[in-house]
Amino acid sequence: MATIIPFRGIRYDTGRVDINDVTTPPYDVIDASGQEYFYQKNPYNIIRLELGKKFPEDSDDDNRYTRAAKYLEEWLESGVLKNDDKPSVYLYEQEFDVKGEKKIRSGFITGVQANDYSKGEVLPHEETLPKHKADRLNLMKATLANFSPIFGLYADKEHVIENALETARANRRPDAEATDSQGVINRLWVISDEKALELIKEKLSGEKIFIADGHHRYETAVNFGREMAAQGKQGYDYLMVCLVNLYNKGLVVFPTHRVVKNIKSLDIAKLLNEMGTDFSVAELPSGTSLNEFIEKLENIGMGGPAFGIYAGSNDFYILTLTSPDKLDLITDNEHSSRWKQLDVAILHSLILEKYLGIGSKQRADESNLIYVRDEDAAKEFVDSGEAQLVFYMNATKVEEVTDIATGGEKMPQKSTFFYPKVITGMVMNNYKK
CATH class of the missing domain: 3.30.1760 (Conserved hypothetical protein from pyrococcus furiosus pfu- 392566-001, domain 2)
Structure with a gap:
C-alpha cells in the first residue's frame, strides 16, 4: 500500500539564520500583506521560494517560479541551506493551546510515493480547485523541489511508529525549533536510525494514508511525477508528507x-x-x-x-x-x-x-x-x-473524514480545518541532489 521514502531533507543552517525569521504558515493562508511581511522579515525567508511576488514586467524567463529556483540554488551554494547527509524522516512536534488546554501533536515528515488515488494507497476527502494546482505545478517544475509538506493521517492503535520515533530521538534536543505567529511551538528532530526507518516503512506498507490538508499539492505531485517520467526522468514521483496517527491525542479539527x-x-x-x-x-x-x-x-x-x-x-x-x-x-x-x-x-x-x-x-x-x-x-x-x-x-469528526475517504467519496471543499497548520521551512525536499 503506502510507500514511505526517507529523503535527504534541506534545512536552514541555524548558525547562519534564526529559524523563527525564515519560516511561514502554509502558502494558501498567506495574503498580500502577509507576503510582504515575510519578505521584509528576513532576506532568506522561505516566502521567496514558496510564494514569491509577481511583478508587471514578469516574463517566461523571469517570474516568481524562475526566481524561486534561483534563490534555492544560491542559498544552497552559500550554505544558508544544506542537505542532510543521510536519508531520514523528521519527527515533528507541535505544542499549542486549545481553549486554555495545552496539547502536543506529534507526527513525522517523510517522502510518500505520489500515486493516483485509484490505487487506493493515498485517499482524499475533499474536492479541489484547478487554479491552485496549476500554480503549484509551475513551482515544482521550475525548482525541482517542494518546500512544504502536506498533512496526512494513518491508523496505528498500538502507537508502534510513535514509540519507534521516540526511542530514536532519545533525549536529544530538537535539531530545529520555531514559534510561529499563532504561538505554536514547532520542534523537529532528524531521524536517520536505520532500524527505526525500516520499522516505519514496514508498518505503513500495509496501511492507507488519508490526506487531511494539502489535496492540491498531492495531486500536483502526481502530475509532476508523470511529466518527469514521460521525459525519462525517474525519482520524481513522491512528495513530503507530515504523517500523524489518527489516535494521537493532539489531533484537533476545527470547523x-x-x-x-x-x-x-x-x-x-x-x-x-x-x-x-x-x-x-x-x-x-x-x-x-x-x-x-x-x-x-x-x-x-x-x-x-x-x-x-x-x-x-x-x-x-x-x-x-x-x-x-x-x-x-x-x-x-x-x-x-x-x-x-x-x-x-x-x-x-x-x-x-x-x-x-x-x-x-x-x-x-x-x-x-x-x-x-x-x-x-x-x-x-x-x-x-x-x-x-x-x-x-x-467541526467535522475525524472518523467522518476516514469513513468518507475509505468509501471512495470526497467531502465538499473546506469541510475540515486541522489545527495547527504544518509550517513551511522546517525541512524541504529537492529532487535534484
Whole structure:
C-alpha cells in the first residue's frame, strides 16, 4: 500500500539564520500583506521560494517560479541551506493551546510515493480547485523541489511508529525549533536510525494514508511525477508528507464557517421563516455573546446536525433538522447516505442551494461565499457590512473524514480545518541532489 521514502531533507543552517525569521504558515493562508511581511522579515525567508511576488514586467524567463529556483540554488551554494547527509524522516512536534488546554501533536515528515488515488494507497476527502494546482505545478517544475509538506493521517492503535520515533530521538534536543505567529511551538528532530526507518516503512506498507490538508499539492505531485517520467526522468514521483496517527491525542479539527455575500434582496426574516419548513429555528436570548453562542452550538451538535446563523445586530440563531427524514430531501444520487449525513452536505444542499441559490459553481468560485476559520472574523464580516450573514459550523469528526475517504467519496471543499497548520521551512525536499 503506502510507500514511505526517507529523503535527504534541506534545512536552514541555524548558525547562519534564526529559524523563527525564515519560516511561514502554509502558502494558501498567506495574503498580500502577509507576503510582504515575510519578505521584509528576513532576506532568506522561505516566502521567496514558496510564494514569491509577481511583478508587471514578469516574463517566461523571469517570474516568481524562475526566481524561486534561483534563490534555492544560491542559498544552497552559500550554505544558508544544506542537505542532510543521510536519508531520514523528521519527527515533528507541535505544542499549542486549545481553549486554555495545552496539547502536543506529534507526527513525522517523510517522502510518500505520489500515486493516483485509484490505487487506493493515498485517499482524499475533499474536492479541489484547478487554479491552485496549476500554480503549484509551475513551482515544482521550475525548482525541482517542494518546500512544504502536506498533512496526512494513518491508523496505528498500538502507537508502534510513535514509540519507534521516540526511542530514536532519545533525549536529544530538537535539531530545529520555531514559534510561529499563532504561538505554536514547532520542534523537529532528524531521524536517520536505520532500524527505526525500516520499522516505519514496514508498518505503513500495509496501511492507507488519508490526506487531511494539502489535496492540491498531492495531486500536483502526481502530475509532476508523470511529466518527469514521460521525459525519462525517474525519482520524481513522491512528495513530503507530515504523517500523524489518527489516535494521537493532539489531533484537533476545527470547523470552517461560511460567510454569505452578494445575495440580491436578501430578507433575513423571510429566510428564517422559509427554513422553518425543514429546520427548527431557535433564537438565542438577547445579550448572548459569541462565545456563549459557539458553546451552545457545539453542545447541540453533539446530538446531531446543527448550524448557527448570525445576520447582525448581535442576534444569533441555531438550526436543527425538524426530522431525520429531512435528509431524504438531499436527492444527490452520486453520494452515499453517510455522505448525506455530513453537516457540510446538509448545509450546502438543504440551505445554501435550496434557499439562497448558492450551488457548486458559486461555492467553488467563492462569488457568494467566504470560507473563514475564526469565529470573530466571520462575525466582523457581517458587522462591517461586507457580508450579509454567517453560517457557523461544528467541526467535522475525524472518523467522518476516514469513513468518507475509505468509501471512495470526497467531502465538499473546506469541510475540515486541522489545527495547527504544518509550517513551511522546517525541512524541504529537492529532487535534484
